Amino acid sequence: MKNTILKKNLTLKVIFLSGFLLLGFTNKLFSQDSLIIYFGDEYHISSPHSNGFMKLFKCTDDGRFIHYGKTKQIVFPENFIVKDTALALNYFTGWKNSITPNQVLFLIGNYSSFSPVVYVDYNQNLDFSDDGDPLVFRADTSAIVYLNNSEFTSAQFPIKLYYPNLNPKLKGQVKSILGSTDDALGNDNVDVDYWFADKRMNLKVSYLVFDEDSLKIGIYDYNCNGLYNDLGFDRITISDSKNNPISIELNQGAVVYTDDFAIKVGNQVYEIQEIEASGKYIKLKKSEEKYLQPIKLGSDISDLNLKLLTEGITTIQHIQEHGKYLLIDFWGTWCKGCTQQLPALKKLVESNKDKLQVIGMSFGDTKEQIESYVKKHTIKWSIGFADEDLIRKLRVDGFPTYMLLNKSGEILLMNGDLEQISKIIE
Numbered sequence: 001m002k003n004t005i006l007k008k009n010l011t012l013k014v015i016f017l018s019g020f021l022l023l024g025f026t027n028k029l030f031s032q033d034s035l036i037i038y039f040g041d042e043y044h045i046s047s048p049h050s051n052g053f054m055k056l057f058k059c060t061d062d063g064r065f066i067h068y069g070k071t072k073q074i075v076f077p078e079n080f081i082v083k084d085t086a087l088a089l090n091y092f093t094g095w096k097n098s099i100t101p102n103q104v105l106f107l108i109g110n111y112s113s114f115s116p117v118v119y120v121d122y123n124q125n126l127d128f129s130d131d132g133d134p135l136v137f138r139a140d141t142s143a144i145v146y147l148n149n150s151e152f153t154s155a156q157f158p159i160k161l162y163y164p165n166l167n168p169k170l171k172g173q174v175k176s177i178l179g180s181t182d183d184a185l186g187n188d189n190v191d192v193d194y195w196f197a198d199k200r201m202n203l204k205v206s207y208l209v210f211d212e213d214s215l216k217i218g219i220y221d222y223n224c225n226g227l228y229n230d231l232g233f234d235r236i237t238i239s240d241s242k243n244n245p246i247s248i249e250l251n252q253g254a255v256v257y258t259d260d261f262a263i264k265v266g267n268q269v270y271e272i273q274e275i276e277a278s279g280k281y282i283k284l285k286k287s288e289e290k291y292l293q294p295i296k297l298g299s300d301i302s303d304l305n306l307k308l309l310t311e312g313i314t315t316i317q318h319i320q321e322h323g324k325y326l327l328i329d330f331w332g333t334w335c336k337g338c339t340q341q342l343p344a345l346k347k348l349v350e351s352n353k354d355k356l357q358v359i360g361m362s363f364g365d366t367k368e369q370i371e372s373y374v375k376k377h378t379i380k381w382s383i384g385f386a387d388e389d390l391i392r393k394l395r396v397d398g399f400p401t402y403m404l405l406n407k408s409g410e411i412l413l414m415n416g417d418l419e420q421i422s423k424i425i426e
Contacts, residue, residue: 057187066186082109094225098124155226164197228279250395251414302409
């Protein structure tokens with residue numbers, strides 16, 4: 001049998017040799033009962049088809065700005081001689097004792113030139129004189145900043161910054177959503193033309209060939225701290241082909257990393273022994289536990305139990321009305337987005353009485369809170385309680401979440417919007 005090595009594109013070959021498992025990355029032998037999957041040094045954009053915005057706001061000539069109602073002051077780097085100056089904040093949770101908790105501060109000089117000088121407050125002390133050289137932008141006007149975790153310095157959280165070149169329509173939408181003149185902190189925003197778009201690069205991917213089957217395995221730093229082994233937060237995602245895209249979304253195949261997480265490679269089930277903190281490798285151990293296939297599109301959940309407010313515990317099959325689609329609405333009385341969507345949901349239900357049934361599954365509410373909310377908003381469909389086990393099992397990733405089942409109890413949409421649902425049931 002031919003020995004294979006890891007190619008430069010980080011393809012990971014796995015073959016059996018006389019009862020041992022050979023991993024091409026290191027050419028070391030491991031017992032068939034264990035498996036190590038290595039990830040290279042490359043970081044991938046976790047959401048290729050979307051981006052955030054890093055809006056710039058003004059500071060005074062002496063470096064003062066407002067941060068949640070309090071005046072802060074930065075220290076400029078040496079020889080910082082620029083035409084115009086702005087600051088910006090980006091989300092990062094990996095620095096302990098930060099002066100700007102869960103945010104890293106950027107200092108931008110000459111922002112109106114589109115050839116800016118950008119410094120990063122890496123140690124989050126508001127002192128840009130001790131953070132080294134500014135970012136280097138590429139010919140395509142993009143730059144990547146690598147933020148280190150304060151307690152595990154080899155762990156990094158990369159962010160790609162670039163100019164988005166918005167057309168007038170998109171520019172108007174961005175202004176409408178994020179604000180055009182001032183921000184929530186109390187600072188004056190710079191014009192949206194000079195804002196950066198950003199993409200988080202908090203996904204690491206390895207390619208695995210196992211008994212002629214191709215797998216793509218990803219680990220995702222969900223809570224944006226540079227670490228990939230945070231139980232209950234970070235995610236593992238698998239695609240069964242190198243050609244299929246890998247997704248970080250729970251409703252598209254990703255699974256939250258828990259202490260009882262299992263992975264299926266070929267026909268063998270493995271449990272996770274270790275995820276190296278900075279995402280270098282995963283150690284797996286053979287498991288005899290039964291593998292439970294995660295819920296996905298097409299899954300039949302008609303036998304799933306739901307705890308309803310008035311009907312008690314019942315299965316979807318029992319509660320679903322014959323010949324109708326079933327829309328499960330995961331919501332909460334505390335969820336502003338749920339309340340905002342409620343009129344549109346009511347309209348959808350009213351327009352499709354003969355073919356659509358709704359069950360609202362409330363998360364994080366007491367019976368009294370639910371009853372008060374239902375009465376206030378005149379909700380006429382069945383309501384139930386969604387506990388953490390149900391949320392995890394059905395891979396709910398936010399609120400509201402709309403899950404649409406066909407007339408047989410199979411999942412058509414796991415996180416659809418009301419417009420998608422309307423088109424399906426027409």
